[in-house]
Amino acid sequence: MTKKVLLLPFLLLCFVQFSVAQHVYCGHQRAMNNLANQVPSFKQAVQQTFAEAQRAAKANASRSNELLQVQVVVHVVHNTEVQNISDELVAEQIAILNEDFQSLNADQANARDMYKALAGNAGIEFVLATTDPDGNPTSGITRTATEVETFVDLDLDFAALLEASAECGLDFTCIQEKILVGGLEENAESGGVQMDDVKRSDRGGIDPWDTERYLNIWVTNLNIDFLGQSMPAILGFAYPPVGAPNWPDEVFEEDLSAIAGVVIHHEAFGKSNAGDGLIGNLADGGRTTTHEMGHYFGLRHVHGDGGCGEDDGISDTPAADAEQQAQADPENLPVCEDLYSIDTCPEDDMPDMVENYMDYNAITCQNLFTIEQVEIMRAMLQGPRAGLLGQQVTSTAEEIAATQGFEVYPNPTANTLNLSLTGYDLADFEVRVQNILGATVTVNVTKGNTQIDMSELNSGVYLVNLVKEDLQIVKKVSVLN
Ligand SMILES: [Zn+2]
Structure with missing residues (x-):
């Protein structure tokens, strides 16, 4: 066997690692598509809920910025010791959320002036729950040891890689497409792990606490294992509010309460995280949780998960192109100033808002939500997510x-x-x-x-x-x- 033959799989492995890392980050769109396949009216209901939040935000434009307090439970679901993150790390992440959702984060000063002027204060306070659903005292943190090695619905193997390379030659885009799509299909056919399994005790995760009253956050492993290498797949995901029983214009009868909440990859949780291996700088700063929380309160990516014609429904975020944006490389992060020239949709005369938590460029340059994003989140929290407020939790x-x-x-x-x-x-x-x-x-x-x-x-x-x-x-x- 020649060296060349051995080299090819090695090169492919490096490539896969690189390309997966490039497309790693947020599983929001994948989770949305998965759910829409099971519940056909889901996306329409999301849009109607969003439109209702826009109306409510407009009607209450003068409402005070009174701090809205949310009770949080963090479920640590671990397969290894490093995944069993500490109470201190949980507290650190909660503190980061409180800074980011109250405009107290020091790095907001770094935003360009034209975007600093658009920054809004969400006025949301996150507090670890002190009473559990049965009325007992709690730290607001649960710990579950699991046999499940990863909660990602992707099955990658070496045979699939070789097969893809045989079909695609050295066309890496083709290979990537084939192994990712093939890996998802293979997983689905074999009845493998599903994205929401971490939210189910009978699938190796843990059932949520009443999702109407508590904001549930699951912290677990979302890496994939490929040839013994643990590689980043997604850093987190969350579903937007939809079909809540207390929300006007109720059109959606499915009960999705069992999957409401936020899932975060353990290496992306908190700031001083011991386990941030391959992800490295990409997920520093605890901003993955800030971003996913934006989804949980109904925000979409700034680029609307499409080209320049696809909008996020928010008027004070400039247009951006999803394809052009996903370019963060954990090995080689750009300086924020270098990103300021990026303008993936020149027609709107505004450069991409790389400062926005819902943008898709380097996460290290993010430091704000806009005023309109904040209004939507507050409308959602006082509408379909209103159960999180108030005294019922105690x-x-x-x-x-x-x-x-x-x-x-x-x-x-x-x-x-x-x-x-x-x-x-x-x-x-x-x-x-x-x-x-x-x-x-x-x-x-x-x-x-x-x-x-x-x-x-x-x-x-x-x-x-x-x-x-x-x-x-x-x-x-x-x-x-
Ligand atoms: Zn996202």
Whole structure:
């Protein structure tokens, strides 16, 4: 056997490593496509939810920037010791989120002036949950040892690589296409790992905590193993809000609550991460989680996952071309100033906003969300994700049990809201209606009333509280007036 024959597979391996690294980053689009294949109306429902958020953002343009607090649970799902990241690293990542979502990150000063002027403060505070779904105290971190080596739905093997090289010769784009597509198909046919398996206890992951009330983050291995080499595949993914039961214009009946949340590759989580091997600088700074959180609150990539004609639905981010953008190379990161000349869509007279967390150039140059992106995220958090706000998370076991017997209907309502309560006497409770920021808008002074007049309230999401001594139970209701 000649050296040349041995060299070819080696070169191909180097190439695969390089090309996979080039296309590594965010699995958002892949996850969206996977789900759309299973649930055909999914993408349309996402668009309708987004359009509703735009309307809500416009209607509430003058609303105060009051800090909105979100309860977080981090599920560490580990197959090796290094994947079992420390509590300190979790705390570090939460602190980074709080900086980025409150415009407190020092590197925002580096943004070009024309884009600094567009930076918005999301006003979102992330807090590790202190009470679990059963009402018990918790650190807000769960740990699960798993047999699953990677939660990526890609099966790559050497035979596929040789087969692709036989078909494509030295056309590397062709090889890449074949092994990636082939690897995904092979995995699907063999019933291999699916992207959302980390969210299922019966598939080696861990079931979420109530996704209406908690923001679930899973941290696990998303590398692929190829010829004994661990290679980056994706750094994270998240689904946007869709079809929430408390959101006006509800058109979507599938229940996707079991997969709501954010999945992050362990090496990309936090800043001082011991395990950031091949990914290196590409994922430094904890910004992968910031980016995925943007998706979780309904944002798309700045380039809209398409060419210049494809938009992200946000008017204060300039157009960008997806194909031209995905060029981050972990071995050779550019200086941010060198990226400032990039203008993949010259027609709009604005260079690419490489400072944006939802951009696809070098992650190390990112330091802002725009004002309109922030308005969308806040509208989503006060709309379809509103369950994350408010006091339900700190419920006691008795409150959780009592809440199960508490019904409000119809929901949504325009006029009269009916109340019913099993297991307790409704006459013992005071009824209070609060808006989503916690301000009381109606107090029903006559105890025992089973109806509330909602006709004077503005459209929006409200919390109906039943209060008796130290027992307080809550239901969400949408008002459409
Ligand atoms: Zn993304």
